[in-house]
Amino acid sequence: MSTVVDFHTHVLPQIDDGSASVAESLALLRAEAEQGICRVVATPHFYAHYDTPKRFLERRRESVERLREVMESFPELPKLSVGAEVHYFPGIGDADVLADMAIDGGRYVLIEMPMVPWTDRMYRDLQSIRDCLGLIPIVAHVDRYIGPMQTYGIPERLAELPVAVQANAGFFQRFLTKSMALRLLGQGQIHLLGSDCHNMKDRPVNIRKTVDLIETKLGHEAIARINSCEDRILNDRIIPV
Ligand SMILES: [Fe+2]
Numbered sequence: 001m002s003t004v005v006d007f008h009t010h011v012l013p014q015i016d017d018g019s020a021s022v023a024e025s026l027a028l029l030r031a032e033a034e035q036g037i038c039r040v041v042a043t044p045h046f047y048a049h050y051d052t053p054k055r056f057l058e059r060r061r062e063s064v065e066r067l068r069e070v071m072e073s074f075p076e077l078p079k080l081s082v083g084a085e086v087h088y089f090p091g092i093g094d095a096d097v098l099a100d101m102a103i104d105g106g107r108y109v110l111i112e113m114p115m116v117p118w119t120d121r122m123y124r125d126l127q128s129i130r131d132c133l134g135l136i137p138i139v140a141h142v143d144r145y146i147g148p149m150q151t152y153g154i155p156e157r158l159a160e161l162p163v164a165v166q167a168n169a170g171f172f173q174r175f176l177t178k179s180m181a182l183r184l185l186g187q188g189q190i191h192l193l194g195s196d197c198h199n200m201k202d203r204p205v206n207i208r209k210t211v212d213l214i215e216t217k218l219g220h221e222a223i224a225r226i227n228s229c230e231d232r233i234l235n236d237r238i239i240p241v
Helices: 022-034 053-071 119-135 154-156 178-186 207-218 220-236
Strands: 006-009 039-044 079-082 085-087 108-112 138-139 164-168 192-194
Touching: 006 022, 006 164, 006 192, 022 053, 053 079, 108 119, 119 138, 164 178, 178 207, 192 207, 192 220, 207 220
Parallel strands: 006 039, 039 079, 085 108, 108 138, 138 164, 164 192
Antiparallel strands: none
């Protein structure tokens, strides 16, 4: 059975609008395991306009510790990597604190862009994250910024930047967006998948169906390309974007 890393999740307990308890975190991780997922990246929200990096990092450390302690009793659960979903803010391109938000202390950091048409300044900031900080942005859930009728040119402009692109599994499952999702993946404009799971009720783990769909429609090579990006990111090498 093909598998991927779930690169975008809110499985950490009591840190954001995701899991509300350790029990819910375990339920989410069990759902990941049942769907064949071997590694999950925890990406709790960080909003610079109402949190300080220091406070966030402290809360994240506590939450990770609580979850990892309980996970020790369940070796069948996926491995846990830790990052953050950093909401864009002006000047993010030279904010030193971004290094602390990178996945497992490496060089890749998940960035949530605003839900407005992106300005040139925003694109420049994404470029600066690489140029000034030596980090590589992963643009979170690119599907939020493109629609079935209009793409705002975002995937094309992202292709010119030193970024990796993550799409949510649901993008591949909705009737109106499925073919666009498969096309972008096939064209190499999506590199990573995530469930963006928040809870067991209305934002659950939904990644298996998408992996199977990709394999059926685009063949195993498409999954192999995703696996190769995951590998390079988790081993902290630069992916060819
Ligand atoms: Fe998210």
